[in-house]
Every structure is written in C-alpha cells, then in structure tokens.
Amino acid sequence: MSSEQELEAVIGLEIHVQLSTRTKMFCGCELSFGDRANVHTCPICLAHPGVLPVPNRTAIEYALLIAAALECEVAPRSIFHRKNYFYPDSPKAYQISQYDVPIAGAGRLGDVRIHRAHLEEDAAKMVHVGHHRGRIQGSDDSLVDFNRGGTPLVEIVTEPDLRSGAQVREWGQLLRATIRQLGVSDVNMEEGSLRCDANVSVRPVGSDEFGTKTEMKNMNSFRFIERGIEAEVARQKELIASGGQVVQETLHFDPATGELHSLRSKEEAHDYRYMPEPDLVPVVPTRQMLDAAAAALPELPAERSQRYREELGVSEGAALKLSFDLEWAEFFEGVIAHHPEIEPRAAANWVTGEFAAELRKQGDQALGETVVTPDSLGALVRLVGSKRISHSSAKAVLAEMVADGADPLEVVEERGLEQISDSGELEKIVAQAIDENPAPAEQVRSGNEKAIGALVGAVMKATQGRADGGEVTRLLRRDLGL
C-alpha cells in the first residue's frame, strides 16, 4: 500500500443494552444495581443442577420495541443458542444468546445501518482481589457476584458505516437518547447499562475493501470512545504509512493517559461451539406483539428534531438538545402549548439557552427539580417577544423565577421593569445621552459607527435597562445624522 494514499477510518459498533425489566432474563430474581453481593440469586441464575430457563416476556417485548425504533426487520421465528465458554462469570459455562437467527435483522438509525440486534443474558460481576494462602506465585483471587448474572441484554451490531470518533460519539448519543426514549433501559454508561465496543480499521479512501480491524472494548463514555477511536485511527494510519501492518487484537483505551493497551488472552482462541438451546422453544412474534411494539413507539429523537426544525422553525442546536432529552422536549412543548402566540424558535432558545444556564448557575438543578413551570417561562418569553421588557430585564426576572418560583409579571410590575414605551420620553433621554457624551457622539458623526455602543450603554444606564435596545439605536442614529 502506497504511503501517500489518503486513508479513511471504518468503524462498526457493538452496543450492549441492559434492559430495565423487573426481573432477570430467565428467572424471577429482581434486577438491582449496587446491592450487596449475591442477594439476587436463585438456583436458576446460579446454574444449579437441573434448573431450566424460562424467558421473560417483557424482555422480548422490549427487544421488539428496540427493533421497531431501529427499523429492523423482525425475524418471523428466532431461536436461542448456547455459547459455550468457561469463565467464573458464566455459571452454566454457556451464555444463552442468539446466533444465526436473531430476533431483529437489518435496520437503520440516522445515517448508520444496523446489522442485527439480539437478546442474551448478562454475565456476573467479578472483582479481582489480592493474593491468598496456598496459591502459586503470582496468582490472585477473584470474587464472583451473581446479582448481575442473567440480566436481559440486547446487543445491537451496526454495519461498519462510521468514519470518525466524532461521528461515533454523535451517533452513540443519538442511539442512547433513542433507547432512553423507549423507556427500556437506563442507558447509563458508568453503571454499565449501556456498553459499547468498537471495531476499527482504516483503508484507502474510495476502496470497498476492509483493512484488518482491531476491537476496542468496554469504554464507559462516548467522550472516551471518541478519543480512543481517534487515537487508534491515528495509530493505524501511522503504522500503515510507515509500511507496517495492523494486527488483529483487542485494545483497551486508558482515558487517563490517552494510551492504548493490547489485551492479549493467554488462552487459545475461542471456540464457542454454538448449539441450539434445547431448553427453550422458538420466539415467534405474533401480529399482536408487533402491533403492540409499533403502538408503543414514541416519537423518537431523530424524528422530533426534524419536526422541531422543519415545522416549528427551531434552530438546529436547540432542536438537537431538546430532542435528545424527553424531559426538556416536554417542557418546551408545554411552553408553546400554554402560549401559542409566542415564536417556537424564541421559546426553544430561551429553554435551552438562558433557562438551562440559570438552572446550572443556581445549584446545578435538574429540570425535574425546578419550581419554574412551562407556563411561567412562556409568560416571560411572551413579555420579551411583545417588547414589554428588554432582554436584560428578562434575565433578571428569570433569576428570581428560578430562585423562588416568582411570577414574571409580578416581578416586572414590582420592580418597574417595563420597557419605556413612550417614545417622547425615550427621545429626551437619547438627546441627553448625546449631550453628556460629546466624545463618542463626535466619533459616530465622523463615521466610527462602533462608538455608538457607549451611547447605547448610557441610555440603558439611565433607563435601568428598561429601554428597547433596537429602538435606542434607531433614535441615536437618527439624531447623529446617520
């Protein structure tokens, strides 16, 4: 391969989503996070002799909902397989998973194609602890906690359609928002309810072939994934540019150091010996199950963002922010529902801009914690829109609203913040400002338009911010002969 050729990254993702059912995939133990070790186990999830799995109906329904959201083809009949491997986190020494006939086939989310999505059970958690008696040198102990073992998982596999770490982050956030919207998972990466592996390779731009790929495991935030992938892509490009070859391996990205480590298994290559799970019967989604999934499908982020932009004229940035979080979207929709006369674009900017910033400023409040209602925020936006108060007054009112749930109209009246609407009065103040600030006035007259800022400031000071900035500028320009 010539080193001058321009190379592009080719990235595919495998995402594990823990479903937020009440109980495990194949037994009635409750799901939990952070409980004492081994308090959610039973003979089934401890793989005692003689036990049998029975699938959780809700997990199947959730998988169908995910399939619907990702526009996947649903298999008319799918089966479970046993994936055999010995490891202490796998109590049966096989994982019940889906192999050649997954519940969901080809689909799409945004501009990335989905290869498949399938159901399986999560492994138990292992904690490596120190050395103890009797072990050969260098061998430590691990403690196994089976609380997590058997949690239902949906594994989503994309086609290798992604081309950069930044695209992976953006798309990953869209996927997470989409799944969160479905209400089928907590999608919390730090707690492991959403886990992402990436397959990364590079190839000459325009090529249809794939280079040798490396697998990046278990990164616990999309920021780290972005950085990890960028580091790996750079490494591969450099390697190839210097005449080297990429070796297939599994890598771990250390976000603290920015370094990549190879995870080399000392054991022989896996031979999972997949076989159809004889303890389970096929899943054959009925018309009723499919209709129920379709009916339960909410408006998803990608769709909502498009609607906000195209139908409501919301700016792209605000539309994205609102559509990735249902809570914010609902708040925004509440604002415009209570005040149909205000511009949705302005309402969206206020919700995602000043309002979000004020919540952060006052104790980093979550939206769910604020005393501000969509109705009162709408009232504030309306006061600005109708020019009854200025933008800077509005910010002061908002601070009081966030602090104690004050009514915006009352604050405006109490503090006399209403804009000066009497043009005669404003004209007098403008004339006075020109008189009292001869230097900037002269500069403006001689063509330095920027100097008008000082005069606007003087008017605002005199009116305590109650003047409409646009009107003040217009009067100043008129009086200064521009």
Add this chain to the structure above:
Amino acid sequence: MIEREQVLHVARLSRLKLSEEEVAALEHELSSILDHVDRLTEIDVEGVEPTSHVVPLENVLRDDLPRPSLDRDRALEGAPDPHDGAFRVPSPQAEA
C-alpha cells in the same frame, strides 16, 4: 480417526485433565465410536431440516414478576470457597 493432538485439544476445550492412560484410551475409543457414527454419512440429508425440538411449542414466556431469591447464606452454603458474601475463585490469568 482421532489423533492424540485432537484428544488433547478437545480435552482443553472441555476443561478436563486427563492422565496419559486416559488420553491413549480416548484416542482409541473416540476413533472407534466415530467410525460407527460416520455411517450417518450414508444417509442423504439434503434438504432435510434439523430437529432440535420435538415439542411443537413456541412463545413459552414468563411474566416479568419477581420470585423470591435465595438468602445469601443459602446461596453460598455449598460453595467450595465462599468469602465475604461471594464465591471465591483463583483469578483468571491476567489479560492485560
């Protein structure tokens, strides 16, 4: 025919420690069994679906309702090396 190397490979996959005598015996016995089993190749199975189930069932599912879990002491009762509320094992060979 099964070669000694295959016996050792399959024993590793099966996580079975075998003595030298066992390896030798299995080499012979598995070969002999597979000679008989190889008669299956006489049958034309072209186009025949595999049977993994004889029960004509589908969608046998469980409602998402909790059942009682075991007390932790009970869960750990028969464990060879219980420790601190967990099942203790020698660590897997370090992978890093």
Add this chain to the structure above:
Amino acid sequence: MAEHELLAATATETAGLIADGVVSSDECLNAWLDRAAEDRLNGYLWKADRAAAMRGVDPDSGAPGAGVPVAVKDIFCTTGVPTTAGSRILEGYIPPYTSTALSRLSASGMPMIGKTNMDEFAMGSSNENSAYGPVLNPWDHGRVPGGSSGGSAAVVAGRLAPWALGTDTGGSIRQPAALCGIVGLKPTYGAISRYGMIAFASSLDQCGPLTRDVTDAALMLSRLQGRDEMDSTSVGIEGGVELPSAVDLNGLRFGIPADLIGEGLEAGVRKVFEQTTAAIERLGGSIESIALPHSDHGISAYYVLAPAEASTNLARYDGVRYGMRESEDDLVSMYEETRGAGFGPEVKRRIMLGTYALSSGYYEAYYGRAQRVRTMIVRDFDKAFGQVDFVVTPTSPTVAFGLGEKTGDPWTMYLNDLYTVPMSLAGIPAISIPAGTAGPAGGGPELPVGFQIAAPAFAEQSLLEAAFALEREIGFEQEPQEVER
C-alpha cells in the same frame, strides 16, 4: 395384615388398603423403610428416616396413590437431601430446591423412602458407571440391572420399594425395567416437567415410573404429568391419565419394524418376543411389518446428539458455586483438575465426544447431520403411525449381562439401546413390560425379557390400555431368584 402381604401388594393395591383403612400410611411407610434398610443390591445411595421421608408430603392429600412410598432416582434435586446423580463431582451437594416431579408426588401424599443409585449423570446401560459402585440385579447378583435407572429398577424388582421414579434419555427406564422384570414407562417428551431433574441430554430426557405392573405405571404417571411453568418445554397430557381397563386388543394394529429386528438379538429374547406377538393376536390385535428405514441409524445419531448436549449441560460442574473443587493453583488448573477428578470415564468419554461434535469445523458433519437424521426418524414414525396404532420391539437385544462383561468396548454397550433410542429421538411414549424369561446366551438361570410398545406422541392412555390387556394375557409371575455370587 401381615407385613409380607403388604410388601407383595402393588402400589395401587396398597393405596386401596390405605384408603380403606386396612393399613395406615404410617404402618406402610415403616414397613417399607425397614425393607429399604436391608438393601443388599446397592440400590440406594441415600435412605430416608421417617422425618425425611415425610418432608414436603401432604399426608391428607387424598390423592390416588396417597401414602404409598416412592424411591427416587438420585438425579432429582431434593431440598436438604444429598443429590449426586451418581457422580463424585456432586459428592456432598445438597440442593436448595426440589424438582417439580418429586413435588407433585409429595403433594399427592407419597413419602420418599430413598434416592436410588444410577449411572453417573444417567450415562450408561448397566449401572456400572456409578461413582458409588454398581447395582446388583435381584435376579442374579452377578449381573447388571441395566441402566441408567438401575437402582430404581432393582429396588422395585427386589421389593425394596413399592415403585420408583426414574429418567429415560435413550432407554434408561425401559431397559433396566426389562432386565429386572418390571414395568418401565417413558412418557412423551414434554408430558412431565424436567425442572429439577439433572440434565443429561435436554432434548431427550424425560422422567417416568418404574413399577410392578401397568396399572401402577398409569397411577404414577397420572400424578406426574402436567404443564409446569418452570419448564418451557413441558406440555402435559391433555385429558390426564386414567387407570387402564382394556381386556382385549380388538382392531388394534401392531407394527414390527423389520429393519430393527435383526442380528444381535439373542435367541431367547427373540423367542419371547415372538410368543408375545402371538399373545397380541390372541387378544384380537393384528401384527404387521412396518418400515422404520432410518431407525438403525438411531444409535449413531443419538451418540452424537446426546453427548453434544451433555457436554454443555455438564459444563456447569466447574468447582465455583457448589460441589467438589480440586486445586487452588490457578483458574484453568482448578477447572481441569476438578472436572478431571470429579467425572468418571464414561462421562469424560461423552463430554469429549460431544465437545468434538460441536467444535469448529465438525459441527455440520456431526451435530448438524445427526439432527437431520433425527428429523428423518421422526418422519419414519409419523408414517408408521399412519399404518399401525403401535410399534413393538424387544426392549433390549439381550437379557441382563454379567457385571464387567461389556465394559471393555463402549460401542457394544451402546448397542443395548438399539431398540429404545429411536423412540427417544422421536419423543414418543414407550413402555416395557415383562414378557417372559430366557436363559442368557452363555448359559445360566432364566432371566426376564422385556417387550416394548411405543405409541404416537401423547397417546399414553391408549398405550397403557394396550399394555394392560397384554400384561394380563402374558401373566408374568416369576419372582427374582436372588442368585448370589
């Protein structure tokens, strides 16, 4: 009533005596606990005391069979009672739960008098693969009782239990029943829950009764069968099961699979088989020749499918959560040494065979092909049942063989299952009834011979009716000779 009368009665008769107040369930239990205590056959791995026998038992259930104690193969998990599946690897294991099958018997008021010996993880046809020593055949202590439910068969035949629960994967109820001269019924796959029954080959395993007569088998089946929400593959028998009462076989057609009845069948067994088909005709049934063209491949398919399933079912015995553990050196050594020391030779052989059949590059050649051959065997039976009502064969090609006689060559041992495996692959019900006796090939006292009748899936009631009528006509009354060696 005298104790010997009680011990001579069938389970159904005993239940009648209890219901009528002739004996109390306590007296009955005590009599049988005393008998079990005299186990001279190594039939029991664990024997109950009164309290343990009554654990979970509803003494006032009033159900048919209430009060009649039952011996249970040590493959059924029992809360608080050691359960080994005949394996060293489960030595000392005490399950935290009870199997559905045993729970149903307990709910019907049947005490458990003990756990019976068996081939390790139900793998074997002679009970010589138990980690706890072989079971002796009550007819001749120098011979095997068959397997893998050898302990269950021997304790019933040897009057150490009124009846017993066993499991059958490729013949493990029917063959030992035949070799011990009692009745053994393998129900349709799915008729009885498998929950709590330690898995050997999940798509084939099915539990069932080993009893003195056909009526007892019907009675126990009626209590065991039924859908269980803990087993996705359980169905139950629609309409339940009633005690059989047929007196003839008028109009019923019995098919003999010519392909199967060939070489390897002992002359004495063949003779009893022919006498029994003559008895069928005397009762008004007709005998026809049918084709099961792929059934002689049953053994080959079975010895791929069953070991493959077993290799994954037995992977959980890893020294982590329960059972024995060897070596603390490192994880892989712990696994390998625990499993190397915990499993016996036959279990290792099958794990190896099954792992090989599933391993990369061999799956389609072995497992995939065997599954397709299984489909063809299922179709053969479908076609046969379009022609006849029942398929009949000898249960086993030989009478009970000597201890150690067949342990040298695995395939020779596997051929014991020649007549029982096809029905297992097809998932259909089959019963073995004692049909006469024959001298063994090498000479010696007469030994029992079993006759197998198979029926379409879930046709247990008509199967039991036919077996009941035939049992009366045969009138098998010989008792085990207890020849000591």
